[in-house]
Amino acid sequence: MIVAANFKMHKTRKETIEYLKELENVEFTRVKVAVFPPFSALVENDLIGAQNAYPAQNGAYTGEIGLEQLNEFNIKRVLLGHSERRHILNESQEFIAKKFDFYKKEGFEIFYCVGEPLEVRKQGIKAVMEYIKSQFEGIDLEYEKLIIAYEPVWAIGTGVSATTEEIKETHEEIRKLTSAPILYGGSVKLNNISEILDIPNVDGVLVGSASLDVNTFKEMINKAKEKIQ
Numbered sequence: 127m128i129v130a131a132n133f134k135m136h137k138t139r140k141e142t143i144e145y146l147k148e149l150e151n152v153e154f155t156r157v158k159v160a161v162f163p164p165f166s167a168l169v170e171n172d173l174i175g176a177q178n179a180y181p182a183q184n185g186a187y188t189g190e191i192g193l194e195q196l197n198e199f200n201i202k203r204v205l206l207g208h209s210e211r212r213h214i215l216n217e218s219q220e221f222i223a224k225k226f227d228f229y230k231k232e233g234f235e236i237f238y239c240v241g242e243p244l245e246v247r248k249q250g251i252k253a254v255m256e257y258i259k260s261q262f263e264g265i266d267l268e269y270e271k272l273i274i275a276y277e278p279v280w281a282i283g284t285g286v287s288a289t290t291e292e293i294k295e296t297h298e299e300i301r302k303l304t305s306a307p308i309l310y311g312g313s314v315k316l317n318n319i320s321e322i323l324d325i326p327n328v329d330g331v332l333v334g335s336a337s338l339d340v341n342t343f344k345e346m347i348n349k350a351k352e353k354i355q
């Protein structure tokens with residue numbers, strides 16, 4: 127079971143350090159926990175991953191960070207292909223695949239996000255899978271340190287999670303393509319996490335807004351623990 131927190135553009139360095147301190151007392155046995163803070167809050171801690179990274183050691187890439195900056199904090203985990211980077215920052219599949227390739231070669235654990243917009247979901251699962259397959263172009267689905275996060279765009283930050291049936295059918299289809307763990311993300315809250323974790327082929331969750339409160343996130347970790355036999 128994997129429970130991951132994506133702070134997006136929330137929290138300062140000080141707040142992130144306090145958050146991590148709160149997590150120190152949590153017993154993680156058999157639950158993998160990951161925390162993705164903003165770049166300015168990256169610290170050396172096993173839970174930490176970067177929300178994004180440029181595919182280079184260093185260089186003239188204004189506004190980006192690369193391997194050199196991640197190495198400073200011994201960070202070996204990165205989130206790639208998040209919907210906000212694809213849709214707000216217009217990252218192309220080709221560029222995301224370049225990042226994937228670079229950080230795969232560096233042995234990073236890669237949380238790789240996919241998910242369809244509402245107009246595609248309305249056309250049904252076949253169209254959803256065509257869309258998702260296009261987001262897998264250039265991605266090594268056999269990479270042993272790959273974790274996939276299925277996050278329907280229309281469920282992110284809206285308070286409206288995908289239905290159990292939608293998650294079930296999509297994860298089932300993604301499972302046919304890879305043996306990597308598959309997380310669900312998109313309005314995961316304390317009141318729906320248990321139900322979501324019960325769905326076949328759901329190996330964990332990627333949580334945005336609900337993860338910002340550390341007590342809520344801790345309770346989510348506990349709910350995930352309850353699912354482990």
Ligand SMILES: O=C[C@H](O)COP(=O)(O)O
Pocket residue numbers: 132208277281282283284285311312313314332333334335336
């Ligand atoms: O990375 C996390 C997802 O975008 C989900 O965000 P959310 O939980 O605020 O809907």
